[in-house]
Amino acid sequence: MATLSLRSIRKVLGANAILKGIDLDVQSGAFVVLVGPSGCGKSTLLRTIAGLETPDEGSIKLDDKDVTRAEPRERDIAMVFQSYALYPHLTVRDNLAFGLRLRGESESKIKARVDEVSQMLGLGALLDRLPKDMSGGQRQRVAMGRAIARRPKLFLFDEPLSNLDAALRNQVRIEIKKLHASLGATMIYVTHDQVEAMTLADQLVVLNSGKVEQKGPPLEVYARPASKFVAGFLGSPSMNFTDAVVSDDSTSAVATGLRAPIDRQRFGALERGRKVIVGIRPHDVTVRKGESSAHGYRDGAAPTEIIVSVEVVEAMGFEAYAHGPVGGAPFVARVEATADALPRRGDKLALSVEPAHVHLFDPESGRSLEGAS
């Protein structure tokens, strides 16, 4: 277990700045997930922590020891690679023992560790196989086992699940979570998959083009995205964004087919006529049953907040998504998936949304307007 602190890490490759000043503190025993789209610098950051890349500026402290220029082997960390990077010429047993052998551990200790790890991960039957004779899931397990066997200060995971099929991915994800709990180790995990990010993290760090966009506990980040980027990145289907203006009475943001209530407590008094981007997650709307109908709705009736002319309906089984334009932008709404309630193409859907679920962003900077005024 260890603490890690990064201070204004910069890394330039050729003409491209990959990391533009990253600050990050990782508490001992934390599970930190670095998430972001491809090219955001998350892998480079992880490799910098591992010592595989050297930052051009900034410092890295591991347990208060400066390791900025230290070789990977001097840092006592373990890393699980996306490709697993199993040594193709070694059996599972020797793969697991590799790091221990390099550190000159005694054979008896190595055997004990290998046994322990193989029991923990159920690798017993595979110990004498070569990597080429195993399935993807088995290799992934061995890669994790190799990291665990070392008992490092810090675990690094570089998209370890991206080469597995969906079912296996879910299963292994849960195992990693369990492992974290049982080992109590400090782990840093890189992924572009927001489900992994949400489910695994104690601390979520959202990266965008070399900068930290937002960090915090996952639910907090989800509930209060600090920017349009974070808001759009987390959640599936992703948040709906519509350009709108603040109404004359400053209580709502309006656009064609949209009138979203503004939570004054969060956003304060916004200047009327101000341009904003309204963000509403598909799951946060409710259909106003009386006002929606299969053959259109009654104009000018009760105050409807959002009106969607349905173009496509995706029925997932447990829920359905209705797609249609709102305020000139595409809009998705989660609806009940029961056969009689399912909207059809051409329906006008009236939706309402709680003020707490309405997010407002500045159109220029993309930052959240929360507490802005």
Add this chain to the structure above:
Amino acid sequence: MSASRKGPAWLEPLSHLVLLAAVAFALYPVLWVVSLALDGVQRPVARAIPWPDSPSLDNFRAILFARGSSGEWLFVRQLTNSIVISAATALTAIGIATPAAYALARFPDFVGAKGGTKALLATQMFPGVASAVPLYMLLDKLRLLDTRSGLVLVYATTAVPFAIFQLRGAFETIPKDLEEAAMVDGATRFQAFIKVVLPAARPALAVTALFAFMSAWNEFILAATFLSRESAFTLPVALQRHVGEFDAAWGKFAAGSIIVSVPVMALFYALQKNLVGGLTSGGVKG
């Protein structure tokens, strides 16, 4: 090609026809050598079918059991020389070329890499005729002439550049992750290279070593020039001495050829599987 593309029915017999023709072309000269080796007496008549008139193993016996002037068993001596020199050439070439090829594959942008690669490629275009003489002067200075080690160095001059190109290609196909994993696991870069990259490149190393071995095993011009005592000869040198302009013992030459060829052919076939991959990954490119 895809399994669904079976093509018309006549394609299969046609394929075999073409292949059989090619095989006949490939085997015909070899069969001639074999029949010559087995033939007791040579006749100045042309024959189309390579079949010995009076089969005997005399030629093989003559080669295998020849004795030198002081009674030593020449074949065994020469076989040993050939093996030692060829193996040493292969090891030297691999030993020198491997780290260099690794550097070219892993740090392709280091200062001098481009120029060096180009220069190395250029050396391959310079006919050896011109550099042979200075090379000998150099070896003389190093006091390595007329020694096995000297011959190995001479062979290394052609084997090393080839091995560098060959291995650079092979190392490029080995994922970087492997050595990074090793380095995170506690290895220095050099340890990672030795313990992880090299074992992973074993097939390519084997093919490259085979080529170096074969080039030394088959070479005779330099060796003949270089070695003066019969007991110091390599097999090909001893072999081609049977074919003079006026006293060509073709039968013995053929028998010797077969004896010389068999080991390399065995090695070649043992490594056949690696050949395809080893060559394509090698992609001798500039």
Add this chain to the structure above:
Amino acid sequence: MNARALRWTLAARARLALALLSWLVLIVCAGEAQAQRTITVWHPYRGAEQRAFDQVLRAFERDRPGVSVQTLAVPFDAYAAKLEAAIPRGNGPDLFVDAHERIPSYLARRIIVSAESAIAAVPRTSDGLDLEPIALEAVQANGERYGVPLSLKCLALFVDEELWERAGRPSLDSLASIAAARTSLPTGAYPLVYYASNAYFHSAILHGLGGQLFDPQRGAYAFEGPAALESLALVQRLLADRVIPPEVDGASVTPYFRSGRAMTVISGPWLVGELGDARRYRVAVLPRVREGGRAMSPFVTVEVAFLASNAHAPGLAAELATFLASPEAARLRASVGRQVVATRSVWSEAELANDPVLAAFRRAANAGRVMPTHNNMRLSWEPANQAIRRALRDPQATRVAVEQGRRRYDDASRPLPAKRSALPLQLTLGALALALAFRSVQRARDPEFRAAVKRSVPAYAYVTHAVVIVALLVVLPLVLGATTSLYAGRDGALEYVGGANYWDIITARGGSLFASGTFYTVLLVTVLWTIANLTLHVSIGVVLAIILSRPLLKLRAIYRVLLIIPWAVPSYVTALAWKGMFHRQTGAMNAILAALGVEPISWFAQFSTAFTANVVTNTWLGFPFMMVVTIGALAAIPKDLYEAAEVDGATPWQQFRHITLPLLRPTLLPAVSMGAVWTFNQFNVIFLVSGGEPDGATEILVTEAYRWAFTRQAQYGYAAAYAVLIFGVLVLGTRLLERLTLGKQGGGK
């Protein structure tokens, strides 16, 4: 040329050896530290001659307690070069045995000393020294005698007594009448078999007609004029009348005689050892050129014991030289070594006098002509050989062939370019070095460059040793070799001549630019050679690879194993095997043609067939490589591409054209460009199969460079200039190829 010289084995070895060995040896000899009473002797003997020589030396030791003789048997090819390197450095022998014709060359290098003292100690008989006068004459130079003559070697006539049942020796006319009658000969047999196209053999006839190959008095080439034409006409008649078989080379004489298909053959003493008791035969003096005319007169070579300069034990060496010529030693050399010894007294002894073979060779030698010792003699062989070959192939062109020989000789013996001051070169190099130094200092100041260097440090840890070794072993010799192109000289004595060599090559020495043997003609042949080979390698390789990659093919593994055999067998073995298969008499190719009812072809008599023979051989050697590379490339093409194309309605041909070919290109291109360089510089096949025949027409640039370096009096400078030009052509060529293919790739996208 010495009779043993004729034995040079694969021509490849011989000349390279001469040149390269100039630097060898030393270690072996250095190890043998000279004790006070030890004497070192080098000799080129093998087999029976070596046994006899060893026995003689043991006898010498027996008589002189405390003296030990160390011997080194040096293969002939490397002999002269080794001596010339070792003796000046004090690593050579005290005494060595070699042919007399090398005396001027050895004198020029100061590696032999006068042997008058040793000769003076040779016993005298009533009519002078106990040595053959002809042999004593041969060792004469500048009024002194260098070396003690040991034995004589020359050609003689071997008569098969089972076929020639009459007494006496046949004349050419009697052989001709047998050929005309055809009755007394078994089918397939000939009255006379000899290496007719070789100047050494031909000169016996030439001498019989009053001509000569080389005029030692004037030091000039002499294979021209009426005697030369008459001698060629005579051989042409022999061929036409089927007195001698067409296209016999040195090595096929033996099988003819052994198998009873030659009534007589002209050959040297070496044939005795090879015949054993296969036939009942006798040896006779060469026949008369015509009834009542002069006898054919072979060249005679005298084997001499030379006293080396720088000897450690000169007195003992002289003593040994005298002993070697003594009757006691001569007896051994004659009876055990089967040598025609030059010691006269032993010939009066019954044992030798009654030895029919040795006595006949002695008579032949006494009827022969001592090989001239002029330095340019050696330059005459190649032009004369080519002239004879051409004249025999095409009697119409006899006159042209003879003239061409003259020109070739002039070309090879042309005066060297004038020596020039090396100052301009040194100045240029100095300026270049300065500029380089200046530039590197400038670069070193550039911070970005310094950062880049700093980043490169880990890489340097891996490449440094390779850079040093490659620089030392590959680049340095290469640069030195390239520098040699600015020098000229023969036999290794080089002087700076600036760009004269290049100028000579590029202007074809003032002759027509596209005459045979000029740089441009040879370049053209080389390019043709490269294109022909690559086309065949790639097309055969790709076709076979595609067939072998067919999914449901049966026996695939077996085919593959068999088809890569040509790659696995050493190339010189197969090159020689192919050469044998293209032989006019004994080759399988003509046997196949005969079976098909086609007239046999003299494969190496015209350019088209000789070139074809080379290409066939090299195609055989090269297609498996392309095949294997293509198999690998095909395996890497994703299968669904074909499925997609099939769904889109592409025919198999369209699939090949639009999927297979474009996707093969990236893998094949590097292999093809590497193959182009290899083929361009493919030495073995040209050298071993056609050997440049006819008349050097199938020579490519590398083999041509090789000939200048090693068969035309070691004109290294000229050869090096050739090498540099080859390098230039290749660099330009590959650049051009790259451009072309890159452009194509870009356009294809």
